[in-house]
Amino acid sequence: MKKYIDIFKKILGFVPNKNKAIRHMFYASAIGHISSLLPPVATAGIIAMVTQNNVSAIFGYAFLYIIFYVIYFSSRYWRYYTYSEIAQYYHNEVQKKLFEKIADHDAISQKLSKGKLIDTCSDDVRYIVDVIDAFVEATMIIVKLVIIILIFMYYNIFVATFVLVLDLVYLKLMDINSRKVAKHYEGTRKYNDKLIDMLNQMMTNVKQVKTLNMMPGLNKKLDRFRNKWTSQYIQRRQNMTYRYSTIPAIVYFGKIMLYVILGLLVINKVMTLDKLVLLISYFEMTITCTDEMLNHLLNLSNYNVQMNRIKTILDYTPKKELDYGTFNNDYINGTVVFKNVTYENKGEKILKNVSFKIYPNEINAIIGHSGSGKSTVLNLIYRLRRINNGSILIDNQDIYDYSTSVFSSNVSGVFQNSFVFQMSIKDNLGLIDPDPINQMEACKRVGIHDYIMKLPQGYNTVIGEDEHNFTAGQKQLLAIARSLLSKAEILLFDEVTSNIDPKSTSDIANVLLDLKSDHTVVMVTHKPEMMEIADRIVLLNNGKVSDKGTNKAVYERSSLYRELKNRTFASVSRLED
Numbered sequence: 001m002k003k004y005i006d007i008f009k010k011i012l013g014f015v016p017n018k019n020k021a022i023r024h025m026f027y028a029s030a031i032g033h034i035s036s037l038l039p040p041v042a043t044a045g046i047i048a049m050v051t052q053n054n055v056s057a058i059f060g061y062a063f064l065y066i067i068f069y070v071i072y073f074s075s076r077y078w079r080y081y082t083y084s085e086i087a088q089y090y091h092n093e094v095q096k097k098l099f100e101k102i103a104d105h106d107a108i109s110q111k112l113s114k115g116k117l118i119d120t121c122s123d124d125v126r127y128i129v130d131v132i133d134a135f136v137e138a139t140m141i142i143v144k145l146v147i148i149i150l151i152f153m154y155y156n157i158f159v160a161t162f163v164l165v166l167d168l169v170y171l172k173l174m175d176i177n178s179r180k181v182a183k184h185y186e187g188t189r190k191y192n193d194k195l196i197d198m199l200n201q202m203m204t205n206v207k208q209v210k211t212l213n214m215m216p217g218l219n220k221k222l223d224r225f226r227n228k229w230t231s232q233y234i235q236r237r238q239n240m241t242y243r244y245s246t247i248p249a250i251v252y253f254g255k256i257m258l259y260v261i262l263g264l265l266v267i268n269k270v271m272t273l274d275k276l277v278l279l280i281s282y283f284e285m286t287i288t289c290t291d292e293m294l295n296h297l298l299n300l301s302n303y304n305v306q307m308n309r310i311k312t313i314l315d316y317t318p319k320k321e322l323d324y325g326t327f328n329n330d331y332i333n334g335t336v337v338f339k340n341v342t343y344e345n346k347g348e349k350i351l352k353n354v355s356f357k358i359y360p361n362e363i364n365a366i367i368g369h370s371g372s373g374k375s376t377v378l379n380l381i382y383r384l385r386r387i388n389n390g391s392i393l394i395d396n397q398d399i400y401d402y403s404t405s406v407f408s409s410n411v412s413g414v415f416q417n418s419f420v421f422q423m424s425i426k427d428n429l430g431l432i433d434p435d436p437i438n439q440m441e442a443c444k445r446v447g448i449h450d451y452i453m454k455l456p457q458g459y460n461t462v463i464g465e466d467e468h469n470f471t472a473g474q475k476q477l478l479a480i481a482r483s484l485l486s487k488a489e490i491l492l493f494d495e496v497t498s499n500i501d502p503k504s505t506s507d508i509a510n511v512l513l514d515l516k517s518d519h520t521v522v523m524v525t526h527k528p529e530m531m532e533i534a535d536r537i538v539l540l541n542n543g544k545v546s547d548k549g550t551n552k553a554v555y556e557r558s559s560l561y562r563e564l565k566n567r568t569f570a571s572v573s574r575l576e577d
Contacts, residue, residue, distance in 0.1 A: 004297060007304045008135040010311060011128055015093040018086055022132060025082045029140040032075035037147060038068040040281035048274035087129035095125045098313055108316050115196030120313060124306040131303045138296040141289050148282050148289075155275055159261060163283060166254040167290055173247045174294040180239045182301035187232030189305055194225045243298075251287055258283060324383075325401035332410045333395050334360035334489040334520030336381060341390035343376060350376045352543045353390070358536075360489070360520040363512055365534035365551075367525060367564060372540040374524040378492050381522070382411060394490070412483040413492030413522075417499065420475055420482075422464035425452060428478065429459075433485040442481040446511045448474060473504020480511060491515060493523040497530055509533050528565050537561065 045061040098121050102108050109117060145167070152160035202218065262279060265271040271279075336358035343351040351373045358364045366374045379385050380392060383399060392399045399407070420428050429439040439459065443449040451474065455461045463470055463478075470478070476496050483491060493512070497505040505527060512521055513533055525531060537554040539547040539561050547558040554561050 004135060004138065004300050007131060007300055007307060010304075010307055011090070011131050014128070014310065014314060015090065015097060018089050021082050021086050021089070022136075025079060025086065025132065025136050026140070028075050028079035028082060029136050030143070032072055032079060033140045033144040034147075035068055035071040035075060037144065037282075037285075039065060040278055040285070042068065043281060044274040044278035047277050048272070051273060083129060083133055086132060087126075090128040090132075091125050094128060094310065094314075095121060098125070098310065101313055101316065105316060108313060111316070112313070113193055113197035114200050115198075116193040116309065117313070118200070119193060119196060120306075120309045124309050127303050127306050128310075131300060131307060134296040134299045134303065138293050138300070141293040141296070145286060145289055145293070148286050151282060152279065155279060156265070156271070159258070159265075159279065162254075162258060162261065163286060166251065166258075167286060170247065170251050170290055171294070173250070174243065174290075175297070177239055177243045177247065178294070178298045178301050181236055181243065181298060182305065184232045184236035184239065185302050186305040188229055188236065189309075191225050191229035191232065195222065195229070198222055198225070255283070255287070324404045324407070325398075326403050327397060327401040328403050328406050329395075329397070330406050330409070332406075332489045335393075335395055336490065336520065336522070337393040337396075338377075339391045339393065341380070341392060342388050343373075343380060343385065344388055345385075350543055351380075351387075354540075354543070354545050355390075356538045356545055356548045358520060358522055358538075361516055361518070362535035363516050363521045363523065363533055364536045364538065365523050365525055365531055366538050366540065367531060367561070368540035368546070369564070373543045374540055375494055377538075377540075378413070378494050378522065378524060381490070381492060382413075383407065409486060410488050411490045411492070412486040412488035413490075413494070414476060414479045414483055414496050416495040420463050420470075420478055422462065424457075424460050424462050425478065426459040428463065429482055429485060432482050438485060439481075442484040443478070445484060445514065446477045446481045447507060448477045448481060471500070471504065473500035473507065476500060476504065476508060477511065480508070484515075488519075490520045490522065493521070493525075495524055495526070497525065497527050502529075505529055526564070531565055 042061045042064045045064075046058050049055075049057040049061065102117065102121075149160055149164055149167075152163050198218070198221070259280070262271065262276050266273060266276050338354050338356050341351055341354045342349065354373075354377075366377050368374050376385070380387060381399070386400075394402070394410075402410075421431075426436065426439065429442070433439065433442075436459070440449055443452060452459055452461070463475070480493075480496075497508055500508075506529065509529055509532075512523065512530075515521055516535070523530060523534070531537075531551075534551050537548065537551050538545060539554060539558055541560060546560055547554045549557075555565070
């Protein structure tokens, strides 16, 4: 039973407890199970009155029946009302914590498959209330079984011992079986997660899968997962078959023996007929209750798999957490300095003793070959990673000294793939600032307001309902507008023009030229048009600073910069041809 108590405690640790509601569930269940013990008393009483020809007393026992069932069904209503309250609370609160945990620790999505994360957040959380309900019911059934055994002991100690031994053997066999069923259930969930994860990847890249005829090869890989799932499923069903066909046969054999014993006791006048009926009713109830309890315990074993998946996410802690300070100076000018920064990942040095300065009111471009460490620089400024050596300063203050609130309100930006939710433009922008006037001002500044106003629903237009209502470039402009609403002083742009047309690239270049007047603008780019607008260049090569300085000076000094710029220009010309 300790294992099941631990499962119950695990649930209570997910979020602050609903102690009052859980107590009510215990009370309702206790009243329901105890009241269900009373009807057999009325049945035995009616039989006793029949043997005594006492007709009036029969109606008295019939009235007791009505009282017993009113109590029983009232307790069930109470229990289901409490169940609904607990279900709503735990589903919403735990799902909220899961979402926040995943958002705060992006490494979770690297450690766990997307299929498992989605399944846990959508499916597993709905079983939390069933864990609580199953534990409450199993506990109250145990109390009920103890009361029934005591009743048997009151009437006949030998019969009570027989029933107790028979029930304990039944419980032991079922408990062993439950563990095996739970083990293979966990196996089916494991391989189902892998299948869902593959499906998610296929859906994300469905065009490539189709055009490159990947399905035959994918099906071979998927068949391996399907075969392992099938193996686990078959073993689970075999154990379930044993559970519901072989083990109950032992109980029915014991049941026949008990009826013979009770019959002999009545024949030998050791027991009256009404007591025989009472004990048979309680024995039938014992078997029914034991089956119910075992089902609840089996469900708890199965649910434990799902609860462990939730706990894995909620308890996730990176090997090395980033330390955030308490420095709350919100008056940031926007000067960023890298001093001898070294960063390595899995033993590979990405940045090697890197030093440079990023200036406010200028466009600072981080350029270099693929794999030179450009995006890593932005991730470090974002505090998504922690450096191994050196320091990164904002206005002469270590970035790890700033409080989370000050840092997040002063460092913002846009990534390569525009990220907007399938919701209205107003709601997308409202995630940062719900003020419609501020939203319009931001959109005007990036040059997308006029286009939005021409849409039938204006700012209420839902992005994604009509795939033609926003181009990739327009989504990037909207993402830039959203970053402006954060009032951040430092704006970071990671290859924001890599997947858009030349016209949109030109639009974004003009936006950045405007933004530098009151922001620190840092961009990673490989496009010549964007390199052209940069005031300063930081040129990376193999994780080191190859050159840095004004755009013109670096271009004159560095053959690598000229090679990057000219080669990119040439590739653009070929594409246009």
